[in-house]
Amino acid sequence: MTAPPHVPAWRRAATVWRRSIQARVVISTLLLSAVVVSLVGWVLLQQVTDGLVQSKRDSAVAESTRATAEAQRRLSAANGNDFDAGTQLTQLVSTLVSRGSVQGYEIVLTGPIAGSGSGVAAGPGTSNTPGVLSDSIPERLRSRVERGSGDETSYTFATIRYTDASGRPAVPGVVTGSQVTLPADGGTYTLYYLFPMTEQQDTLSLVRRALVTGGALLLVLVGGLTWLVTRQVVTPVRLARRVAERLASGRLEERMHVRGDDDIARLGTSFNQMAASLQKQIRQLEELSRVQRRFVSDVSHELRTPLTTVRMAGDVLHDARERFDPPTARAAELLQNELDRFEMLLADLLEISRFDAGAAVLDLEDVNLVDLAHRVVESTRALAERRGTVVVVQAGERPCVAEVDPRRVERIVRNLITNAIDYADSKDVVVMVESSEEATALAVRDHGVGLRPGDAAMVFNRFWRADPARARTTGGTGLGLSISLEDAHLHGGWLQAWGEPGAGAQFRLTLPRRAGDRIGASPLPLVPADAALGQVGADYARVDRRPVGRKAGTP
Structure with a gap:
């Protein structure tokens, strides 16, 4: 057994999308719901983020203001034994670090600032909570704090970094800065508080997971509800389609x-x-x-x-x-x-x-259509001479041999040639024969009265005539073209017509080279090359791709 050809997944999905109303409704609803849920989730997440950040900022500023005021009060109340600058700095940093460990923040103390006290030189000295890197403080905040007044608290958002030895990853946070004056030397120092936003990050992660989980469950619920609702409507439609297909196949009792x-x-x-x-x-x-x-x-x-x-x-x-x-x-x-x-x-x-x-039934044998055409032309020579018409056969270089019933094909060709002679108005009739790998074609071209728009689809009807008032000279029965069409279908071939008023007509017979083969294209064009194509010609050109009447084996 031959394995079925592999169909790409995207093609199968496209087929399902094209054929299933239920799939289109469910997928469209899910996509729209996903967009809505994403927008709502994004808005909610932004509001929660803004609230958490604002709350953390306000609490950080308030806490740093209180801690600075408390530190300044302690420094101002120190007795004479504590006027050593190193001792005061050590006690100040120790107190602030202890308070920060309880309140959840780190400190960095730098200074003194140049020109802040008599006899005190500016220095890059830094004291901070163990493990915190002083470069976590942005330069723009340092400049703003050093230029500010002593009772002003500035803040910014930054990334708080730690030493490798501490093993703590960098986290976003709020950094506040203020000034503090050391009584021992009268110098002004900058005091920075670093408030990590670890809890806020955890809260946002929790909210984000909740929104994603809730959104996914909501989409599943919406998809299920949509599928159930559309199923109630689509199932009867599908049943109707199946019943209609059975009716079309002939089971009229369905x-x-x-x-x-x-x-x-x-x-x-x-x-x-x-x-x-x-x-x-x-x-x-x-x-x-x-x-x-x-x-x-x-x-x-x-x-x-x-x-x-x-x-x-x-x-x-x-x-x-x-x-x-x-x-x-x-x-x-x-x-x-x-x-x-x-x-x-x-x-x-x-x-x-x-x-x-x-x-x-067919009595098949190999027949050269060129010889058959010459034989028919010779048998109709007397009729052509009476009508003042010359019939010419033009054959291609390829052998035009096909497996056909010679009696039936000769009857088709005779009907086409006599019909062309009858309507040629004493002008020449050309019989063209050509073949390809899969088909052999014979076309009969006249330059007579032609066909009106729509006649090409009716010319093969029984007893139909293009001009009922026209006197016949061949004594036909009105069944010739109808029988010819049936003979062509019996061979699995095509019989097609083209024509324009005053420009003549062309009938094309296309037969498979071997009996039972399918025809994909004809070796001869249906619309002749010498035809001036207008709108009518364009309409007939479309007929060339879709034969008049029906193909053999098709309804």
Whole structure:
């Protein structure tokens, strides 16, 4: 067994999207819901973030202000034994570090600031909480604090970094800065408080996880509800589609199962009523068609015996017409001509009845269509001369051999050529034969009256004529092109027509090289190269890609 071809996932998804209303509704609802949930979640997360940041900023500024005021008060209340600058700095840093460990912040003390006290030189001295890097303080905050007044607290957001030995990762935080004066030397020092936002990060992570989890559950809930709701609507539609397909395949007794009294149930009831009406009408048409085919077949067979008798009597009269008076002789000739036409009509009716009954079969053999075309042209030479028309055969260089029934194909070509001669208005008729790897084509081109818009789709109908008022010279029955189309379909080929008023017409027969093969394209164009294509020509050009009537094996 041959493994089925692999179909890409995107193609399968595209097929599901194109064919399933339920899938489109559910996916569209999920996408829109995802957009809405994302927007709402983003807004909520921004509001929570702003609230947490603002709260942390306010508490950090308040706490640093209180701690600075408390530190300044302690320094101012120190006694004379504590006026050593180093001792005061050590006690100040120790107190602040102890307070920070309880309140959850770190400190950095730098200074003194240049020109802040008599005899005190500016220095880069730094004291801080163990493990904190002093470069966590942004330069813009350092400049603002050093230029500010002593009772002012400045803040900014920054990343607090720690030494590698502490093993703590860098975290965002709020950094505040203020000034403090050391009584021992009168110098002004800058005091920075670093408030990590670890708790706020954890809170935001928790809120983010909650929003994602809630949003995902909400999308699942919305998708499930949408699927259930659309299923209630789509399931009856799918059942109706299946029933319609069965009806189209000929199972006219199929009906929908109707439950309830809602809109879908009423639709099902109406569908069943329509199906019942169609079944009744189709049965009537089938019976009428069967009776008609039976009538044509019976009448055709029943007429053969009296026609044979009349033919024998007509032949006797026609052979003896030289001994009759002129009116009687003319009557004998007219009788013979009409008997010939009647016999042709009867043969065509019998052939049509075989097609209708599905009894037509092919007697296949390899045939050179070029030789067949020359043979038909030679047999119609007398008719062409009476009409003042010259029939020319143009063949390609490739061999034009196909496996066909020579009798039926010759009948098709004869019908096309005689029809072209009849409507050529004494202009030349060109028969073109060409072949490809898969098909062989024969086209008959005339430059006569042509076809009106829409005639190309009707020219193969039984007893249809392009110009009912036009006098016929070939004595046709009106069934030739219809039988030719059936013969082409029996071979698995195409018979197509093109024409424009005043520009002539072209009929193209396309047959597979081997019996049973499918045809993808014809070796000859349907629209001739010498045709001036207007809108009508463009319409017929589309017919070239989609044959007139139907292909063999297609409804």
